[in-house]
Amino acid sequence: VKKNGKNGFCYFSNELDENLLVKIELERDLRKAVQRHELELYYQPQIRTGNNDMVGVEALVRWNHPTKGTLSPGIFIPIAEETGLIHEIGTWTLREACSQMRKWHLAGGPLIPVSVNLSSHQFHQPNLIEYIRGILEETGLEPEYLELEITESMMMDATVSTEILQQLNEFGVKISLDDFGTGYSSLSYLKQFPIHRLKIDRSFITDITDNTSDQAIVATIISMAKHLNMDVIAEGIETKDQLEFLTQNACQEIQGYYFSKPLPALQVEESFFIPQRI
Numbered sequence: 264v265k266k267n268g269k270n271g272f273c274y275f276s277n278e279l280d281e282n283l284l285v286k287i288e289l290e291r292d293l294r295k296a297v298q299r300h301e302l303e304l305y306y307q308p309q310i311r312t313g314n315n316d317m318v319g320v321e322a323l324v325r326w327n328h329p330t331k332g333t334l335s336p337g338i339f340i341p342i343a344e345e346t347g348l349i350h351e352i353g354t355w356t357l358r359e360a361c362s363q364m365r366k367w368h369l370a371g372g373p374l375i376p377v378s379v380n381l382s383s384h385q386f387h388q389p390n391l392i393e394y395i396r397g398i399l400e401e402t403g404l405e406p407e408y409l410e411l412e413i414t415e416s417m418m419m420d421a422t423v424s425t426e427i428l429q430q431l432n433e434f435g436v437k438i439s440l441d442d443f444g445t446g447y448s449s450l451s452y453l454k455q456f457p458i459h460r461l462k463i464d465r466s467f468i469t470d471i472t473d474n475t476s477d478q479a480i481v482a483t484i485i486s487m488a489k490h491l492n493m494d495v496i497a498e499g500i501e502t503k504d505q506l507e508f509l510t511q512n513a514c515q516e517i518q519g520y521y522f523s524k525p526l527p528a529l530q531v532e533e534s535f536f537i538p539q540r541i
């Protein structure tokens with residue numbers, strides 16, 4: 264229904280109207296979320312097949328909204344990016360992830376790195392290196408225990424990206440290429456950028472047990488990563504059959520519900536660090 268609102272605004276449907284309202288409301292609440300301690304990091308274990316060792320954890324942000332319950336990043340990260348709040352949220356996330364990891368290390372937990380998702384706004388912010396260095400110094404985490412997850416689309420401007428990535432690499436921070444295979448960039452950047460790990464996107468894994476194209480793509484990515492001396496991890500493993508395909512194709516690292524969902528820090532300790540007794 265098209266109707267003319269006050270001030271000459273035009274609403275095309277009640278549904279749009281409502282979506283817009285929800286968004287405005289969320290945006291308003293998101294501005295206060297950090298100070299009100301409503302954000303929480305969950306951690307998803309990354310596992311080495313073969314011995315089931317945890318080789319890392321990915322930090323994934325959640326918003327414990329006062330009335331709407333737990334909101335997933337798919338809902339509020341885009342709003343944060345549009346409004347610029349991503350800088351505050353991103354800083355909180357990085358600091359929290361590094362400080363949690365440091366705590367675990369000090370308490371005798373496994374010496375594994377934490378992977379943090381970086382938004383393109385953060386990746387392109389001026390003096391990224393100084394910013395990351397500051398957070399690591401503040402939290403006491405060694406650079407080698409931080410892995411930044413970036414996506415192919417962030418590297419469209421190859422000259423800029425090469426410089427940023429080289430500086431991060433020299434500093435000792437690891438870089439992982441998230442959602443690998445879903446972007447539009449050419450493969451040529453793989454030889455010029457210091458990338459430590461490829462993360463095979465879940466969309467290639469979902470049907471891998473019966474889709475021969477997915478099987479070919481995944482097997483090729485694994486073999487390419489090996490030849491390029493990069494690590495490779497498959498995301499979104501939910502079943503034993505998917506795991507078997509990856510194991511048979513020599514993919515050593517996996518992440519997915521089959522092993523564990525993302526969990527609050529305390530639950531990671533209880534479920535995975537018990538032998539070390541934190």
Ligand code: C2E
Pocket residue numbers: 307322323324335336337340353356380381382441442498499500501518519520521525
């Ligand atoms: P992503 O980086 O690709 O993260 C993987 C997503 O897949 C996560 O969703 C994770 O919970 C989910 N996942 C993991 N294993 C499985 C599985 O076996 N099956 C299925 N169906 N899903 C699985 P989540 O936590 O909702 O995050 C969604 C996206 O939000 C992330 O995608 C990432 O792009 C973004 N995100 C999350 N945390 C942050 C953050 O701190 N900063 C930024 N900038 N983005 C974030």
Ligand code: CA
Pocket residue numbers: 321380412441
């Ligand atoms: Ca990720």
Ligand code: CA
Pocket residue numbers: 441442462464465498
């Ligand atoms: Ca991903």
Ligand code: CA
Pocket residue numbers: 442
């Ligand atoms: Ca994604």
